[in-house]
Amino acid sequence: MKKYIWPSVKLTIFMILVLAVLYPSLIAAVSKAAPGQGKGRTISVNGKVVGYENVGQKFTEDKYFNGRPSAVDYNAGGSGGSNKSASNPDYQKLVQERIDTFLIHNPGINKEDIPAELVTASGSGLDPDISPAAAMIQVKRVAAARHLSENRVMTLVSDHIRGPWLGMAGPAKVNVLKLNIALDTLK
Structure with a gap:
């Protein structure tokens, strides 16, 4: 039983790092390169945001x-x-x-x-x-x-x-x- 617990804990920690830290960080970085820097493409008139494209x-x-x-x-x-x-x-x-x-x-x-x-x-x-x-x-x-x-x-x-x-x-x-x-x- 002990031989299965430690690999499960390591796998859980690894998956938490990948899915809760690395993947969201990658998506956030990609969105910063997109038009609107991840906040959507706003449309402004006279300096005032009037909507999203x-x-x-x-x-x-x-x-x-x-x-x-x-x-x-x-x-x-x-x-x-x-x-x-x-x-x-x-x-x-x-x-x-x-x-x-x-x-x-x-x-x-x-x-x-x-x-x-x-x-x-x-x-x-x-x-x-x-x-x-x-x-x-x-x-x-x-x-x-x-x-x-x-x-x-x-x-x-x-x-x-x-x-x-x-x-x-x-x-x-x-x-x-x-x-x-x-x-x-x-x-």
Whole structure:
């Protein structure tokens, strides 16, 4: 029995050093080399942090582009999606309410033209990006609310479209916070 205890104690001490000291130290060092030094990539306007590049925010005014709905109310402290299936009556009611709200704020758009991402929450509830189609469908509302030409707003959206990573991985997308900041800086 004694011959098994000492190796177990040594293995336990070794694993504590590796998993509780060395590995966390390595991860902390790697994060310091990443953009934002492990604190996230903040977006600042006039020296004031207004948000994070990789966390969605709630925009409800007509003069702003809306992002994807959030099941966690954009709480970055705990991401999560809805656990309701697409056939769940409560979920269907929630999506219908989002569709109705979108149609009220965007008259002239048909229900079937609304991109699904504008009325359904993502798995994390924190998506900062929408598709170019989801941004373009909101151009008319935003332009009218800001008394700008639709062409000017469309150009701004086009300027904020990021293509797939390395030109092949993932879809094209628009960061909603960056787009709304750019709108606020228009003269």
